[in-house]
Amino acid sequence: MTFLPEDHEALEEFMSQAVSDKTSLHVAGTGTKEKLGDRVTADASLSLGRLSGIVDYQPEELIIVAKPGTRMDEINAALAEKNQMLAFEPANLASLYGAEHAGSVGGIVAANLSGPRRISAGAARDYLLGFTAVSGRGTSFTSGSRVMKNVTGYDLSKLICGSMGTLAVMSELTLKVLPRPETSTTLSVKCAALAQAQKALSAAFKSATEPSGGAITHARSGALSLGDEPAAAHVRLEGVAQSVTDRISTLSDILAGFGEVSVLEQDASEAFWQDVRDIAMLDETAEQVWKLSVAPSVVSDVINMITAQTSIRFFCDWAGGLVMLSGAGDGLNQIVRSAVEAHGGGHASLLRAPDTMRAAISSFHPQPAALAGLHDRIRDSFDPLHLLNPGKMGPALT
Amino acid sequence: MLMPAPDKTTLSRRGEICTALKAMLPAGCVIDDDATMRAYDADGLSSYRQMPLVVVLPETTEQVAEVLRWCRDNDVKVVPRGAGTSLSGGALPLADGVLLALGKFNQITDVDFENRCVVTQPGVTNLGITHAVQDEGFYYAPDPSSQIACSIGGNIAENSGGVHCLKYGLTTNNVLGIEMVTMDGDILRLGGKHLDAGNLDVLGVMTGSEGLLGVVTEVTVRILRKPATQRAILVGFDSAQEAGQAVSNVIAAGIIPAGMEMMDNPAINAAEDFVQAGYPREAAALLIVELDGPEVEVDYLLERVGEVMERSGSSSLRVSQSEAERNQFWAGRKSAFPAVGRISPDYLCMDGTIPRKALPEMLTRMSAMSQKFGLRVANVFHAGDGNLHPLILFDANVEGELHRAEEFGAEILRNCVALGGVLTGEHGVGVEKRDLMGEMFTEEDMKQQQRVKCAFDPGHLLNPGKVFPLLHRCAELGRLHVHHGKLPHPDLPRF
Numbered sequence: 072m073t074f075l076p077e078d079h080e081a082l083e084e085f086m087s088q089a090v091s092d093k094t095s096l097h098v099a100g101t102g103t104k105e106k107l108g109d110r111v112t113a114d115a116s117l118s119l120g121r122l123s124g125i126v127d128y129q130p131e132e133l134i135i136v137a138k139p140g141t142r143m144d145e146i147n148a149a150l151a152e153k154n155q156m157l158a159f160e161p162a163n164l165a166s167l168y169g170a171e172h173a174g175s176v177g178g179i180v181a182a183n184l185s186g187p188r189r190i191s192a193g194a195a196r197d198y199l200l201g202f203t204a205v206s207g208r209g210t211s212f213t214s215g216s217r218v219m220k221n222v223t224g225y226d227l228s229k230l231i232c233g234s235m236g237t238l239a240v241m242s243e244l245t246l247k248v249l250p251r252p253e254t255s256t257t258l259s260v261k262c263a264a265l266a267q268a269q270k271a272l273s274a275a276f277k278s279a280t281e282p283s284g285g286a287i288t289h290a291r292s293g294a295l296s297l298g299d300e301p302a303a304a305h306v307r308l309e310g311v312a313q314s315v316t317d318r319i320s321t322l323s324d325i326l327a328g329f330g331e332v333s334v335l336e337q338d339a340s341e342a343f344w345q346d347v348r349d350i351a352m353l354d355e356t357a358e359q360v361w362k363l364s365v366a367p368s369v370v371s372d373v374i375n376m377i378t379a380q381t382s383i384r385f386f387c388d389w390a391g392g393l394v395m396l397s398g399a400g401d402g403l404n405q406i407v408r409s410a411v412e413a414h415g416g417g418h419a420s421l422l423r424a425p426d427t428m429r430a431a432i433s434s435f436h437p438q439p440a441a442l443a444g445l446h447d448r449i450r451d452s453f454d455p456l457h458l459l460n461p462g463k464m465g466p467a468l469t
Numbered sequence: 470m471l472m473p474a475p476d477k478t479t480l481s482r483r484g485e486i487c488t489a490l491k492a493m494l495p496a497g498c499v500i501d502d503d504a505t506m507r508a509y510d511a512d513g514l515s516s517y518r519q520m521p522l523v524v525v526l527p528e529t530t531e532q533v534a535e536v537l538r539w540c541r542d543n544d545v546k547v548v549p550r551g552a553g554t555s556l557s558g559g560a561l562p563l564a565d566g567v568l569l570a571l572g573k574f575n576q577i578t579d580v581d582f583e584n585r586c587v588v589t590q591p592g593v594t595n596l597g598i599t600h601a602v603q604d605e606g607f608y609y610a611p612d613p614s615s616q617i618a619c620s621i622g623g624n625i626a627e628n629s630g631g632v633h634c635l636k637y638g639l640t641t642n643n644v645l646g647i648e649m650v651t652m653d654g655d656i657l658r659l660g661g662k663h664l665d666a667g668n669l670d671v672l673g674v675m676t677g678s679e680g681l682l683g684v685v686t687e688v689t690v691r692i693l694r695k696p697a698t699q700r701a702i703l704v705g706f707d708s709a710q711e712a713g714q715a716v717s718n719v720i721a722a723g724i725i726p727a728g729m730e731m732m733d734n735p736a737i738n739a740a741e742d743f744v745q746a747g748y749p750r751e752a753a754a755l756l757i758v759e760l761d762g763p764e765v766e767v768d769y770l771l772e773r774v775g776e777v778m779e780r781s782g783s784s785s786l787r788v789s790q791s792e793a794e795r796n797q798f799w800a801g802r803k804s805a806f807p808a809v810g811r812i813s814p815d816y817l818c819m820d821g822t823i824p825r826k827a828l829p830e831m832l833t834r835m836s837a838m839s840q841k842f843g844l845r846v847a848n849v850f851h852a853g854d855g856n857l858h859p860l861i862l863f864d865a866n867v868e869g870e871l872h873r874a875e876e877f878g879a880e881i882l883r884n885c886v887a888l889g890g891v892l893t894g895e896h897g898v899g900v901e902k903r904d905l906m907g908e909m910f911t912e913e914d915m916k917q918q919q920r921v922k923c924a925f926d927p928g929h930l931l932n933p934g935k936v937f938p939l940l941h942r943c944a945e946l947g948r949l950h951v952h953h954g955k956l957p958h959p960d961l962p963r964f
């Protein structure tokens with residue numbers, strides 16, 4: 072059975088009982104990203120679906136306070152009404168995970184999921200101003216605040232973001248919001264090769280045109296063979312209309328040096344970036360989906376090294392620094408992770424795979440021993456009995 | 470402010486400790502004579518002074534690791550120090566602690582325009598990074614007023630901000646990676662030229678940890694292309710309350726300026742006397758709003774901000790017509806601290822943040838407090854993000870005035886918290902606000918923070934006495950309080 076607390080008090084009581092009984096918990100928001108991260112084996116389930124609702128939304132203060140189970144569609148609708156947004160552009164991974172909706176705001180934050188605007192506006196972790204939670208010790212605590220600028224005490228928001236429910240269970244969170252850009256336009260340039268497309272993005276991001284997205288697609292669907300296959304670079308410009316018009320002309324001149332430039336206007340631009348954001352450009356049926364984060368300048372070398380060994384589909388975001396790829400086979404893990412390590416480091420995370428494979432390899436990139444030890448001690452400082460989502464971020468060392 | 474009582478054994482072992490440190494570091498890297506050590510006895514919070522046990526200036530990461538490991542093994546405390554400009558006493562030495570200064574880590578190691586980042590040693594100044602990339606039209610965005618002096622390592626430790634944080638974020642939003650050394654002497658690399666941790670965000674919690682969790686030995690920051698155009702507007706108001714409301718109105722109009730600063734009448738006049746920036750002396754409050762981006766965008770936003778200001782009751786408005794004039798507008802604001810230093814023998818600079826909408830209320834309370842304590846106050850604010858810098862004027866030579874100024878400051882910060890804000894927006898807690906932490910956090914909130922500290926430094930050897938009012942032993946913090954009560958909501962669904 073699943074425990075569904077409706078308020079903070081019920082959550083705290085339940086958790087403190089779980090601590091007394093040493094009951095390990097499978098913690099989920101609305102359960103849409105169950106298959107993200109490693110597999111959890113726990114005694115019982117805790118769902119935050121009913122700990123839901125917008126607590127306070129102050130558009131002129133640029134903050135929204137919500138309970139963790141609040142669905143993203145509710146948050147997005149409330150913000151849209153005031154012409155605002157979550158600037159980190161959280162993905163809707165419903166189709167990737169076969170879920171019915173984009174999930175809860177707590178889940179997005181716990182997974183630190185950010186979309187294309189990550190490159191210019193920052194990640195989920197940059198927008199979590201504060202939270203209240205119950206730790207794996209069964210005690211409630213608050214960190215951060217509801218104001219933009221705060222350095223009082225350790226920034227535990229950063230630890231909570233991306234901790235996949237392994238440190239504490241949030242009962243309320245405060246996010247910074249920003250005005251929605253008036254217009255969105257995308258310039259695309261056809262390139263002879265991936266390396267060329269990356270250079271085009273680099274030129275765009277080095278210019279004063281303030282791109283808010285930079286993606287690379289590969290013309291051919293299915294297995295990728297590089298050679299002289301054409302690629303395309305896509306640069307998004309957002310902002311007030313006059314400004315975007317002005318920047319389009321500057322950027323067109325820059326990109327023209329790389330190949331033929333075409334323009335996606337408003338709706339087409341938004342649709343394109345939504346596909347990038349939601350990882351909709353990969354093979355729906357692929358066995359595995361991986362997410363690689365590397366320095367943008369090495370991306371074509373990383374891809375070349377991988378495609379020399381196996382066949383994949385992929386696209387890039389974050390000016391080239393993010394690779395989303397799909398492929399198959401037991402060896403893919405080794406191939407992608409060593410490609411990342413051979414090119415200055417970064418990480419390769421497994422986003423989707425059959426359960427047997429998820430049981431065999433960690434979704435998370437292996438860490439050096441000293442850092443893994445520190446992660447373990449940090450986790451222990453919140454959850455000494457390993458009650459919260461045990462195994463979700465890999466096995467504990469201790 | 471009470472610091473933990475120095476450990477007598479450590480004090481008595483000073484000779485032996487210096488000898489050991491000299492053996493592991495190159496010649497000239499250990500300073501143990503009083504005359505030279507004197508230069509390190511305080512940071513920017515100069516009302517607090519303390520000679521360190523000894524000063525070390527290592528030259529390599531391995532040396533930092535060796536010093537820390539030795540100090541851990543020998544139970545000796547360590548205080549990291551960058552450029553010593555902290556305004557909260559974060560780098561205040563301990564009588565029984567080694568002061569580990571990063572002054573020799575002063576090289577930029579990699580300027581990478583392709584990935585738009587810079588890799589640097591932590592002792593390089595904030596402005597030094599911009600200098601290394603400005604010829605190519607780039608800059609490092611966070612711009613503390615102390616940027617010619619403060620180190621990037623110190624910026625990370627304090628999560629420093631500046632006038633342009635409103636649009637470009639604090640240090641934490643601009644750091645991509647660090648190399649750090651733990652008190653155990655482990656060398657860790659967090660992040661790099663790629664984005665996100667892909668695991669627990671240790672870099673995120675290191676940023677703003679005030680030198681309590683580890684020593685930063687290398688930094689990777691992102692650099693931004695300089696905006697095509699920057700222009701500033703000076704707007705005068707007859708009442709500070711109206712000016713505060715105008716700030717909220719700009720944000721409510723969907724505009725995020727590059728910076729939005731506010732000065733009250735005493736600050737305006739002190740600055741005007743000092744640099745003749747052309748500020749309206751009669752105004753009760755002045756806003757400086759900076760807009761940047763492509764010229765057409767800046768022109769358009771200037772007009773819209775102008776409309777908002779007029780609607781909010783502005784009494785004067787000037788738009789900078791040249792780069793020289795823009796710099797002149799900023800000159801007054803940027804020299805506000807020294808300008809106030811001229812009209813008062815001493816001043817305390819506070820640093821609370823409040824919700825923007827509480828600005829008018831806070832200003833009203835501030836005048837009342839000024840009366841109550843009988844001390845003048847000049848206000849400069851990073852108004853756009855609600856970060857206040859009230860400067861409390863006093864004379865340390867007058868018996869009791871320092872104490873009164875500190876009481877006044879504490880009351881301001883209590884009011885910040887009461888209005889929904891925080892104790893510090895960018896200067897850090899350090900020793901200065903340590904005993905006020907309980908205003909904002911419960912005992913359990915602080916305990917959880919200290920448990921994180923224990924994950925890094927279980928012996929509390931790194932920068933103890935800072936940030937937390939009570940030093941709980943890690944063993945005590947780790948204890949679980951399990952209660953075997955009945956479940957209070959038997960009607961709720963459970964497993």
Ligand SMILES: Cc1cc2nc3c(=O)[nH]c(=O)nc-3n(C[C@H](O)[C@H](O)[C@H](O)COP(=O)(O)OP(=O)(O)OC[C@H]3O[C@@H](n4cnc5c(N)ncnc54)[C@H](O)[C@@H]3O)c2cc1C
Pocket residue numbers: 512513548549550551552553554555556558559560571591612613614615618619620621622623624625626627628629630631632679680681683684685686806895896932
């Ligand atoms: C005139 C003036 C104006 C200022 N204006 C601003 C402003 O606009 N915005 C703002 O945010 N701050 C401002 N400050 C405060 C100060 O400059 C910042 O806090 C700055 O980041 C401190 O850097 P530092 O190198 O001087 O650090 P220090 O003062 O030497 O140390 C500060 C803290 O960082 C730790 N530390 C330093 N280096 C390291 C390292 N490598 N590894 C681990 N820990 C380390 C120390 O232990 C200490 O706790 C101002 C200060 C002055 C004097």
